[in-house]
Amino acid sequence: xxxxxxxxxxxxxxxxxxxxxxxxxxxxxxxxxxxxxxxxxxxxxxxxxxxxxxxxxxxxxxxxxxxxxxxxxxxxxxxxxxxxxxxxxxxxxxxxxxxxxxxxxxxxxxxxxxxxxxxxxxxxxxxxxxxxxxxxxxxxxxxxxxxxxxxxxxxxxxxxxxxxxxxxxxxxxxxxxxxxxxxxxxxxxxxxxxxxxxxxxxxxxxxxxxxxxxxxxxxxxxxxxxxxxxxxxxxxxxxxxxxxxxxxxxxxxxxxxxxxxxxxxxxxxxxxxxxxxxxxxxxxxxxxxxxxxxxxxxxxxxxxxxxxxxxxxxxxxxxxxxxxxxxxxxxxxxxxxxxxxxxxxxxxxxxxxxxxxxxxxxxxxxxxxxxxxxxxxxxxxxxxxxxxxxxxxxxxxxxxxxxxxxxxxxxxxxxxxxxxxxxxxxxxxxxxxxxxxxxxxxxxxxxxxxxxxxxxxxxxxxxxxxxxxxxxxxxxxxxxxxxxxxxxxxxxxxxxxxxxxxxxxxxxxxxxxxxxxxxxxxxxxxxxxxxxxxxxxxxxxxxxxxxxxxxx
Amino acid sequence: xxxxxxxxxxxxxxxxxxxxxxxxxxxxxxxxxxxxxxxxxxxxxxxxxxxxxxxxxxxxxxxxxxxxxxxxxxxxxxxxxxxxxxxxxxxxxxxxxxxxxxxxxxxxxxxxxxxxxxxxxxxxxxxxxxxxxxxxxxxxxxxxxxxxxxxxxxxxxxxxxxxxxxxxxxxxxxxxxxxxxxxxxxxxxxxxxxxxxxxxxxxxxxxxxxxxxxxxxxxxxxxxxxxxxxxxxxxxxxxxxxxxxxxxxxxxxxxxxxxxxxxxxxxx
Numbered sequence: 094x095x096x097x098x099x100x101x102x103x104x105x106x107x108x109x110x111x112x113x114x115x116x117x118x119x120x121x122x123x124x125x126x127x128x129x130x131x132x133x134x135x136x137x138x139x140x141x142x143x144x145x146x147x148x149x150x151x152x153x154x155x156x157x158x159x160x161x162x163x164x165x166x167x168x169x170x171x172x173x174x175x176x177x178x179x180x181x182x183x184x185x186x187x188x189x190x191x192x193x194x195x196x197x198x199x200x201x202x203x204x205x206x207x208x209x210x211x212x213x214x215x216x217x218x219x220x221x222x223x224x225x226x227x228x229x230x231x232x233x234x235x236x237x238x239x240x241x242x243x244x245x246x247x248x249x250x251x252x253x254x255x256x257x258x259x260x261x262x263x264x265x266x267x268x269x270x271x272x273x274x275x276x277x278x279x280x281x282x283x284x285x286x287x288x289x290x291x292x293x294x295x296x297x298x299x300x301x302x303x304x305x306x307x308x309x310x311x312x313x314x315x316x317x318x319x320x321x322x323x324x325x326x327x328x329x330x331x332x333x334x335x336x337x338x339x340x341x342x343x344x345x346x347x348x349x350x351x352x353x354x355x356x357x358x359x360x361x362x363x364x365x366x367x368x369x370x371x372x373x374x375x376x377x378x379x380x381x382x383x384x385x386x387x388x389x390x391x392x393x394x395x396x397x398x399x400x401x402x403x404x405x406x407x408x409x410x411x412x413x414x415x416x417x418x419x420x421x422x423x424x425x426x427x428x429x430x431x432x433x434x435x436x437x438x439x440x441x442x443x444x445x446x447x448x449x450x451x452x453x454x455x456x457x458x459x460x461x462x463x464x465x466x467x468x469x470x471x472x473x474x475x476x477x478x479x480x481x482x483x484x485x486x487x488x489x490x491x492x493x494x495x496x497x498x499x500x501x502x503x504x505x506x507x508x509x510x511x512x513x514x515x516x517x518x519x520x521x522x523x524x525x526x527x528x529x530x531x532x533x534x535x536x537x538x539x540x541x542x543x544x545x546x547x548x549x550x551x552x553x554x555x556x557x558x559x560x561x562x563x564x565x566x567x568x569x570x571x572x573x574x575x576x577x578x579x580x581x582x583x584x585x586x587x588x589x590x591x592x593x594x595x596x597x598x599x600x601x602x603x604x605x606x607x608x609x610x611x612x613x614x615x616x617x618x619x620x621x622x623x624x625x626x627x628x629x630x631x632x633x634x635x636x637x638x639x640x641x642x643x644x645x
Numbered sequence: 646x647x648x649x650x651x652x653x654x655x656x657x658x659x660x661x662x663x664x665x666x667x668x669x670x671x672x673x674x675x676x677x678x679x680x681x682x683x684x685x686x687x688x689x690x691x692x693x694x695x696x697x698x699x700x701x702x703x704x705x706x707x708x709x710x711x712x713x714x715x716x717x718x719x720x721x722x723x724x725x726x727x728x729x730x731x732x733x734x735x736x737x738x739x740x741x742x743x744x745x746x747x748x749x750x751x752x753x754x755x756x757x758x759x760x761x762x763x764x765x766x767x768x769x770x771x772x773x774x775x776x777x778x779x780x781x782x783x784x785x786x787x788x789x790x791x792x793x794x795x796x797x798x799x800x801x802x803x804x805x806x807x808x809x810x811x812x813x814x815x816x817x818x819x820x821x822x823x824x825x826x827x828x829x830x831x832x833x834x835x836x837x838x839x840x841x842x843x844x845x846x847x848x849x850x851x852x853x854x855x856x857x858x859x860x861x862x863x864x865x866x867x868x869x870x871x872x873x874x875x876x877x878x879x880x881x882x883x884x885x886x887x888x889x890x891x892x893x894x895x896x897x898x899x900x901x902x903x904x905x906x907x908x909x910x911x912x913x
Binding site: 353356359361363364382384 | 867885
């Protein structure tokens with residue numbers, strides 16, 4: 094029996110495998126990891142399918158890199174656990190080995206992914222940065238649905254669907270290879286930038302709500318903080334006379350206790366008396382005569398005034414980004430003050446505008462239209478006016494050391510990070526799905542891969558195969574559009590006229606990812622919301638909604 | 646400073662200038678008087694133990710301790726008031742109060758004079774060296790009443806307007822254009838040996854004395870630190886203020902009749 098079985102097993106991939114305790118551990122850990130990865134993947138799609146700002150990109154990128162690192166580390170856990178079982182390591186040693194392994198591998202992967210993105214950004218040409226800048230703007234315009242692509246019109250519903258989000262995530266990469274892209278976009282840039290600005294502000298309706306919220310917050314600041322502080326200031330000034338009398342009488346009492354009268358103090362002791370008086374908060378002049386009541390009262394008045402000023406300024410500054418206002422302003426003067434206006438605009442992210450925002454609004458029915466006409470459209474105009482010169486600047490300005498170099502780099506990063514993060518996330522999820530399946534089989538049937546090395550090759554291959562299957566399952570309308578075909582043809586050459594293996598592979602899996610997300614996203618989102626408690630993975634919802642921070 | 650016993654004091658002053666002040670003329674700076682008693686009507690107030698401390702209340706408007714001022718400055722009071730001064734030590738405060746009323750007109754007059762003063766007659770400490778028979782002159786070393794340690798500067802300080810913690814309080818006058826290193830007034834030139842001998846004898850017997858004639862040269866400065874302390878252990882005194890004044894001339898005054906024996910003008 095043994096003679097007949099031995100040759101067969103030598104060439105077999107699968108064979109009997111024990112239901113060792115480490116398999117249980119790995120099944121459990123892999124399952125937990127998979128849940129986290131699924132949740133992250135759904136959140137990542139929300140981020141990359143929108144128009145993330147740099148902060149959001151960096152936040153999600155960091156978590157993505159960490160998860161990828163942990164994913165790869167988990168691949169090596171079975172090797173450590175088997176070794177621990179063979180060598181009879183105690184729990185502490187085993188845990189320590191796993192910890193060290195995880196830290197080393199996760200750090201290496203984290204750094205590696207960082208280097209990968211940095212390398213793409215650093216090696217990019219001025220032209221790539223220029224195109225990336227415009228494509229990121231176009232991506233934003235598409236998200237806002239204020240711009241439509243010929244031969245690939247996307248409805249708002251499509252853009253909110255998983256395949257739409259996936260498409261938006263990879264759109265800049267797809268479009269990067271478009272022939273004479275800049276010429277195609279040139280005439281539309283003001284429209285694109287306006288749409289991007291609209292998207293950044295969250296749209297007209299959301300902006301109106303933010304405007305109202307921030308206006309109410311400022312009215313609250315006026316009523317609850319500014320007016321009480323101003324009244325306290327006025328009261329304090331009104332009490333100067335009483336404070337002066339009290340301070341002078343206290344001073345006299347102190348002198349008389351020492352047996353002297355202000356007029357009889359020898360000048361030799363004047364500096365000591367000045368010091369003592371100053372120590373008690375009355376900042377008399379350096380040549381003050383201890384018998385000079387007027388000078389003393391003037392100093393008390395100044396102290397009270399300066400104390401009241403300080404208290405008023407600090408009280409108000411807390412609510413006005415460290416700036417202050419003069420006391421006694423009426424509501425109209427308060428709202429039209431440059432400091433309040435600047436804070437208000439800042440809270441609404443109207444960074445390119447400098448006009449005064451209105452505090453008085455017409456009746457409720459006309460207010461949204463009034464806001465749109467007098468505020469929002471002007472803000473968009475200002476944004477376009479401010480940004481257009483950058484987006485139409487000569488390509489050379491995007492080269493290293495050029496004035497638009499930083500914008501180009503940021504745009505390229507914003508362009509590269511989402512697809513890379515999405516790719517790693519999907520591959521990681523699929524690999525661990527395959528692994529979990531294998532662990533479950535081993536636990537259920539006592540069967541598994543006979544060779545760890547073979548398993549190491551087969552698991553990623555199976556994961557990619559699984560993803561590849563989705564390429565052929567047309568779950569999305571988007572990939573059937575003529576423009577998508579054009580993008581695929583251009584992308585297959587990775588910018589060159591002739592297709593190449595790398596380009597073809599990238600386009601093959603890009604389509605697969607868009608198809609795969611259609612069934613995967615709802616499942617992953619359900620996992621995130623129900624099993625992970627709606628964890629945001631560093632990307633707060635209000636980041637995208639542009640929620641007002643006037644109350645901060 | 647050079648004189649001639651046959652000359653009128655002012656003529657002698659001219660002679661002094663001609664010989665000692667390197668020939669520089671300062672015509673009109675010294676008042677045309679023969680007796681120091683004639684100086685006050687000209688606006689020059691003699692500074693003594695009454696008037697010197699009163700500079701402080703005059704220039705600051707601060708009160709002063711009348712009883713203490715009179716006690717320390719008794720010797721400079723007019724004879725009638727000098728007689729009354731010891732009665733101020735009476736234990737009957739009503740009597741003391743009534744007595745003080747009698748001093749008031751005099752003190753008010755002194756303060757008024759100081760307030761309107763153009764200048765001051767300031768007594769000096771003088772050391773006359775041995776007569777130089779070849780050059781016919783005495784070496785002369787002058788100092789004001791209070792010398793500043795390790796410095797050629799000196800101040801005129803006298804009397805006290807009040808007392809604080811066993812320390813007298815007074816005021817001083819400083820010379821803005823003179824100290825004992827100044828080349829002016831380093832010699833007293835007298836051609837006539839008999840007159841020279843007579844003057845020396847008068848000085849030794851305190852029958853004559855040197856005086857600066859000074860003019861106001863700035864605002865009264867309150868000294869708000871304890872750096873201007875003098876009088877040593879026995880009579881510790883703090884200067885509460887200093888009045889800057891410019892020396893315009895030197896006078897040698899006969900104490901017996903207040904006549905000006907010699908006068909010399911200060912060069913700029």
